[in-house]
Amino acid sequence: MASNxxxxxxxxxxxxxxxxxxxxxxGGIAGIIGVxxxxxxxxxxxRLQNQQIGANGEKMYNSMLDCFKKTYRAEGYFGMYRGSAVxxxxxxxxxxxxxxxxxxxRHHLTTSNGTLPITRQMLAGGLAGLCQxxxxxxxxxxKIQMQDAxxxxxxxxxxxxxxxxxxxxxxxxxxxxxxxxxGLYKGTGATMLRDVSFSIVYFxxxxxxxxxxxxxxxxxxxxxxxxxxxxxxxxGSMAALFVNPFDVIKTxxxxxxxxxxxxxxxxVIDCVGKTxxxxxxxxxxxxxxxxxxxxAPLFGIAQMVYFLGVAEALLxxxxxxx
Numbered sequence: 001m002a003s004n005x006x007x008x009x010x011x012x013x014x015x016x017x018x019x020x021x022x023x024x025x026x027g028g029i030a031g032i033i034g035v036x037x038x039x040x041x042x043x044x045x046x047r048l049q050n051q052q053i054g055a056n057g058e059k060m061y062n063s064m065l066d067c068f069k070k071t072y073r074a075e076g077y078f079g080m081y082r083g084s085a086v087x088x089x090x091x092x093x094x095x096x097x098x099x100x101x102x103x104x105x106r107h108h109l110t111t112s113n114g115t116l117p118i119t120r121q122m123l124a125g126g127l128a129g130l131c132q133x134x135x136x137x138x139x140x141x142x143k144i145q146m147q148d149a150x151x152x153x154x155x156x157x158x159x160x161x162x163x164x165x166x167x168x169x170x171x172x173x174x175x176x177x178x179x180x181x182x183g184l185y186k187g188t189g190a191t192m193l194r195d196v197s198f199s200i201v202y203f204x205x206x207x208x209x210x211x212x213x214x215x216x217x218x219x220x221x222x223x224x225x226x227x228x229x230x231x232x233x234x235x236g237s238m239a240a241l242f243v244n245p246f247d248v249i250k251t252x253x254x255x256x257x258x259x260x261x262x263x264x265x266x267x268v269i270d271c272v273g274k275t276x277x278x279x280x281x282x283x284x285x286x287x288x289x290x291x292x293x294x295x296a297p298l299f300g301i302a303q304m305v306y307f308l309g310v311a312e313a314l315l316x317x318x319x320x321x322x
Contacts, residue, residue, distance in 0.1 A: 027095030046144055101128040126197075130195070193246040198239050240294070249272060
């Protein structure tokens, strides 16, 4: 994401040194700011993806705007931030792993003549995505339960039932008691499909787009601010749409509580088969617009935080971006 090597063109020096600490701090700051700004849209995305169409075509939410309005009306402003605490808590280590891993793999995959071919850029991104699922899977699992709780409760209320309120802590403890630490890794396969695919698309695409813009200084590998910002937004939104089917599968597999009458899934293949049979291919792009709107500013913000050298300023370090 917001790393020096990603912000450069495909040519990278083998001798270039990476300052790891500011990358971690910048990634954490960008993640916290980004989550705080776009979390309500992420919540809407989760509820749209988990929503299953009834036998007579009935559904709770008709669109992104309808979901937003109904959620706000039923749960208020703070209801739009259900599960945000988990995301904010774990976003820093997730971004740290992603940034450090991508820089590490790009550095070591650079050829002896100092170039980084597109296939190696894709490999570096994919390996970074694979590393991040250590943190991403439990974070997403807990976040989804909190985000979808309002939808499940609303449907239960319509049936005259009451669903007790839950917290991320109680869900985590219950899973650990029942299944051990592995309980927090439900949906790992689908998470891996999404994150690896996303990183394979995003990192090379961002580097390519960013390389097309004007440089900050003559001979510099760093693009001007607006180019990096727009490149991050464009690459992030395009990669998000590309992997949306995997995100739908992951979201459905990780939803531990279903509304009455909704299907249960036993793995990725079962989820794909049942979703295709009962809802058609369009179901795999549910929440796609939301996801694009969420991801674009997240990556744009990440590039902005790095460009401004927030971590370097906080740590009293000299920026080496030029």
